[in-house]
Amino acid sequence: MAxxxxxxxxxxxxxxxxxxxxxxLQDVLRDKLDYTSVKDGCSQGGCGSCSVIIDGxxxxxxxxxxxxxxGSEVTTLEGLNQSNSITALQSQFIEKYAAQCGFCTxxxxxxxKALLDKNPSPSRDEISEALAGNICRxxxxxPIIEAVESVVAEMSGAAGD
Amino acid sequence: xxxxxxxxxxxVNYPTGMHLGGDPTQSxxxxxxxxxxxxxxxxxxxxxxxxxxxxxxxxxxxGVPYETVIVDTGDTDTGPHCTGxxxxxxxxxxxxxxxxxxxxxxxxxxxxxxxxxxxxxxxLETDGQGNIHVVGVEEKSISVAETAGAxxxxxxxxxxxxxxxxxxxxxxxxxxxxxDPDSTQAHACTVADVEVDxxxxxxxxxxxxxxxxxxxxVNPELVKGQIVGGAWMGIGHTLQETTAPYYPAIDHAPxxxxxxxxxxxxxxxxxxxxxxxxxxxxxxxxxxGVGEMVTNSPIPAIVNAINNALGVRITQIPVTPxxxxxxxxxxxxxxx
Amino acid sequence: xxxxxxxxxxxxxxxxxxxxxxxxxxVFYEDVRVPRLLHLxxxxxxxxxxxxxxxxxxxxxxxPGVVLVxxxxxxxxxxxxxxxxxxxxxPEDEPILAFDKVRWKGESxxxxxxxxxxxADAAAAKVKVEYEExxxxxxxxxxxKDGAPNVTAHWPNxxxxxxxxxxxxxxRFGDVEKAFAExxxxxxxxxxxxxxxxxxxxxxGCIAVPEGDGRITVYSNTQALQFSLxxxxxxxxxxxxxxxxxxxxxxxxxxxxVDIMPEPITTLAALRTGRPVKFKYTRxxxxxxxxxxxxxxxxxxxxIMNDGRIIARKVTTYQxxxxxxxxxxxxxxxxCGHMPGPYSIPNVWVDSVVVFTNxxxxxxxxxxxxxxxxxxLEVQMDKIAETIxxxxxxxxxxxxxxxxxxxxxxxxxxxxxxxxxxxxxxxxAGKELPANFQNxxxxxxxxx
Numbered sequence: 001m002a003x004x005x006x007x008x009x010x011x012x013x014x015x016x017x018x019x020x021x022x023x024x025l026q027d028v029l030r031d032k033l034d035y036t037s038v039k040d041g042c043s044q045g046g047c048g049s050c051s052v053i054i055d056g057x058x059x060x061x062x063x064x065x066x067x068x069x070x071g072s073e074v075t076t077l078e079g080l081n082q083s084n085s086i087t088a089l090q091s092q093f094i095e096k097y098a099a100q101c102g103f104c105t106x107x108x109x110x111x112x113k114a115l116l117d118k119n120p121s122p123s124r125d126e127i128s129e130a131l132a133g134n135i136c137r138x139x140x141x142x143p144i145i146e147a148v149e150s151v152v153a154e155m156s157g158a159a160g161d
Numbered sequence: 162x163x164x165x166x167x168x169x170x171x172x173v174n175y176p177t178g179m180h181l182g183g184d185p186t187q188s189x190x191x192x193x194x195x196x197x198x199x200x201x202x203x204x205x206x207x208x209x210x211x212x213x214x215x216x217x218x219x220x221x222x223x224g225v226p227y228e229t230v231i232v233d234t235g236d237t238d239t240g241p242h243c244t245g246x247x248x249x250x251x252x253x254x255x256x257x258x259x260x261x262x263x264x265x266x267x268x269x270x271x272x273x274x275x276x277x278x279x280x281x282x283x284x285l286e287t288d289g290q291g292n293i294h295v296v297g298v299e300e301k302s303i304s305v306a307e308t309a310g311a312x313x314x315x316x317x318x319x320x321x322x323x324x325x326x327x328x329x330x331x332x333x334x335x336x337x338x339x340x341d342p343d344s345t346q347a348h349a350c351t352v353a354d355v356e357v358d359x360x361x362x363x364x365x366x367x368x369x370x371x372x373x374x375x376x377x378x379v380n381p382e383l384v385k386g387q388i389v390g391g392a393w394m395g396i397g398h399t400l401q402e403t404t405a406p407y408y409p410a411i412d413h414a415p416x417x418x419x420x421x422x423x424x425x426x427x428x429x430x431x432x433x434x435x436x437x438x439x440x441x442x443x444x445x446x447x448x449x450g451v452g453e454m455v456t457n458s459p460i461p462a463i464v465n466a467i468n469n470a471l472g473v474r475i476t477q478i479p480v481t482p483x484x485x486x487x488x489x490x491x492x493x494x495x496x497x
Numbered sequence: 498x499x500x501x502x503x504x505x506x507x508x509x510x511x512x513x514x515x516x517x518x519x520x521x522x523x524v525f526y527e528d529v530r531v532p533r534l535l536h537l538x539x540x541x542x543x544x545x546x547x548x549x550x551x552x553x554x555x556x557x558x559x560x561p562g563v564v565l566v567x568x569x570x571x572x573x574x575x576x577x578x579x580x581x582x583x584x585x586x587x588p589e590d591e592p593i594l595a596f597d598k599v600r601w602k603g604e605s606x607x608x609x610x611x612x613x614x615x616x617a618d619a620a621a622a623k624v625k626v627e628y629e630e631x632x633x634x635x636x637x638x639x640x641x642k643d644g645a646p647n648v649t650a651h652w653p654n655x656x657x658x659x660x661x662x663x664x665x666x667x668x669r670f671g672d673v674e675k676a677f678a679e680x681x682x683x684x685x686x687x688x689x690x691x692x693x694x695x696x697x698x699x700x701x702g703c704i705a706v707p708e709g710d711g712r713i714t715v716y717s718n719t720q721a722l723q724f725s726l727x728x729x730x731x732x733x734x735x736x737x738x739x740x741x742x743x744x745x746x747x748x749x750x751x752x753x754x755v756d757i758m759p760e761p762i763t764t765l766a767a768l769r770t771g772r773p774v775k776f777k778y779t780r781x782x783x784x785x786x787x788x789x790x791x792x793x794x795x796x797x798x799x800x801i802m803n804d805g806r807i808i809a810r811k812v813t814t815y816q817x818x819x820x821x822x823x824x825x826x827x828x829x830x831x832x833c834g835h836m837p838g839p840y841s842i843p844n845v846w847v848d849s850v851v852v853f854t855n856x857x858x859x860x861x862x863x864x865x866x867x868x869x870x871x872x873x874l875e876v877q878m879d880k881i882a883e884t885i886x887x888x889x890x891x892x893x894x895x896x897x898x899x900x901x902x903x904x905x906x907x908x909x910x911x912x913x914x915x916x917x918x919x920x921x922x923x924x925x926a927g928k929e930l931p932a933n934f935q936n937x938x939x940x941x942x943x944x945x
Contacts, residue, residue, distance in 0.1 A: 037521020235745020
């Protein structure tokens, strides 16, 4: 298992890391860089709790070998916390009680942010579809969908983000 | 392809607290110098909102603003005993322990206020806004913050309280089952509408309507959160979830979320609910509990709805497409 | 019905942890950062039932990064346990690490502690175990037959033994056989529920940290901190004051975090290595190794009169405990206490039998002991309605318990609300009931 140097930009900061070939992006983000919003619910690509954005695309960090993101820009929820749309989403999650245990929530936030970046006015079906890869065992999804709908309504009311 | 619709319902009751009791929870409450209150526990919040509702209960019993109550839980070095978060027990047990501790702390607080105002304790009341005043004479008052400060720095008195709730253990007669098993009973009745595809065996739950009787609600939005989340889990239990797809055989045991099937966001139906409040005699402010039965009532309701749609009698869960198609085959064979 | 003039109880205040849930700043056990952390992985049995002839850990010990390998020989205290022993449940039947036999596929055999999770995994695969496979049994009623493979010597007939040598937890109220003879209808059926995974999004796990003063702090996601602490101390035969458990903010439980599986062995590993150790179940372990909800098989026989009154209910239940007891005897007692559901029935007979099979041990989940009972009873109620030609709503309202009715375990009904709840649901669903039913109340038994 040869080690390699991987360069990437994480949440706006340049990182250079020496990693072995099998290391996942999830392990690097959580355990080397301490971005603990990246949750490890399965490490099998099945739950979405480790969702991050890589070069604008929603990805599962647990299935991404870190070598693949050499030269890429990676954003976790920590890196999104300042943007307007995430702030609106966070307020609506609180308003609608859209999290209970909160373990799936960071991944949900990232997945919804990725959806809204591509489609600022998704239908209810499109929202449900976009959440297909993110499991929540507590809420039954309805409050999450309602929170997203409220954000969409808010954002379409306000001209631009 | 035929899609058949059906309706079913189920009525259930659910006991509060560990079976046969003997499951204590403790709480300690103390005032800080600035008149905030810390509720110290070792109870566990699994996401259902334990910290939130205990703060509400403490604020109510102390007569102080909700925002001034801090819940400090989850450290066995500092928090007194809690049997654990299960058995729909925490609102009831921890809530009662908090009331007991807060009541003692409130008494100590009022004694300090009485000394400062030179009146008797019986003449004092709290306004819930952070003030203590003489009944009927609102201008004769002292703030909770000033009271706490005086207790610390002038009078050398503590404003604190200890609380415990224990339902004494009840033995169960091994021959007859005679026992006092629970503290109270909550109730639910769920109506499910389904559509079944007779070609694929696929079941879609179209809607769930429920009435829940949970005693006094401490926080109605958190109760609703349990009801909606429980409905979703009930759908999964009824139609998909199993760790032994060919039970009792152990083969093909799922090992990931690709093989352990649960409903997705797109499978979730509308959930309507009505909440009734029939006070429990021994619950905190009459609360019963809601955490577990929310999953119990949807399951038989959905199975009854499927049986209603198809004119069959399925008596097992999960009702997978294979179970549906076998039931339809059997029905066809019987009528042939 | 408001209890009194309440100011803050009853108000929809916001969920306190949500502010940090939505920013990812909530600290779950695994987010606690400790230096020089070691990782524990378990070598597990590959058979459902086998004699354990030998365990060879030499290759694992020599594997890169390995610091320690633990087998049953390294346990300082108990070899077997049951977490409810303090509450008088016993005998303790479950090995902490397997010796002489394995009784389910996935049972813990040897713990490997290494510098990285990958190294611990690789080394765990190198533990060599010699087995002699034995016949296994998986069905509860097969397990109770003469000549069935015996799962554990503690339970020679593969069922738990309740006080006074009873095979099951039981209820005997009135005389069901006499009532069956008098009934206009007899309705019988059997019901089966499956084993279910609690599937909290955060798997079971803990980090045990030696504090330098002889104490160990265990960051745990248990649903019961003191219970886990006391159980771990008991298993390791160490004073409870040497342990401190920290938790309270947990990524879902649903009954899946009451087993106290990771904490004792991780604590031992921290004690032996003097370094922090983490043991986190993989999702695969959570699915196949951690307790599932028990599967239940319920037989019901009811005697009913033409007017809809259920006059007798006989229930025989088999709870599939899997290979060990855990909390199953408690659950079958709770199942008994739940019968005959929210109805007043003057003759009730219940036997609830805990059966041992070579399956992953089962344990608590949301509605422990009750869910399967409610499922069986409520599907049975529809069969009764169909059999006697009565509206299923009316059937339930006629039989629903009222305040003060005597329950089968000889406790009068208190805080009754079943009638009002059914009526409320009927209204919500647009179900029209005759006026005499609409006027029913839990406070009396008029009309119907």
